Amino acid sequence: SKIGGEMVPHLLVEQELMKILDVPSTDGDEMPSLPVAVTAVPDEKKGERLIVVHLKLSKPIDQVLKELGECGLPNIWMPNADGFLEVDEIPILGTGKLDLRALQEMALDAFCNKKPAKPQSAPVENEASTEPVGTIDT
Structure with a gap:
């Protein structure tokens, strides 16, 4: 995400949240359980704002934020x-990776009530004309 002109790495925030919530790390062979994931939604003042999509937390949000503030992450x-945003499950792709698109759609639905605009291609007018350009005298 880009918040206030600064890039914010979601993965680092997620890792700190997992430490705070005492989520056990997994071996390389195991698919990690994801009780928390970070995404962003549009924000008028800062460009974007972080959204933490999570399963039921083991600590109150105020406590999580207090501990997150103590880990040395920048305020932004x-x-x-x-x-x-508490959810029943974090969206995961068949490959076991986080489904970033579904995650963002969940956050947009909850916080913005709109989906990101899909780019539309402009209609092409008179791409190629089949009419002759000049006149032919015979």
Whole structure:
């Protein structure tokens, strides 16, 4: 995400949240359980704002934010207390990776009530004319 002109790495924020929530790490062979994931939604003031999509937390949000603030992350990387979204499951692709598109759609539905605009191609007018350009005298 780009918040206030600064790139914010979601993965680093997720890793700190997992430490705070005492989520056990897995071996390389195991698919990690993802109780928390970070995405972003549009924000009028800062461009984007962080949203933490999570399963039921083991600690209150205020406590999570307090501990997150103590890990030394820059303030701009900190989600707001109203930027937490509890869900029944975190969307995962068949490959076991986080489904970033579905995650963002969940956040947009909850916080913006709109989906990102899909780019539309402009209609092409008179791409190639089949009419002759000049006149032929015979």
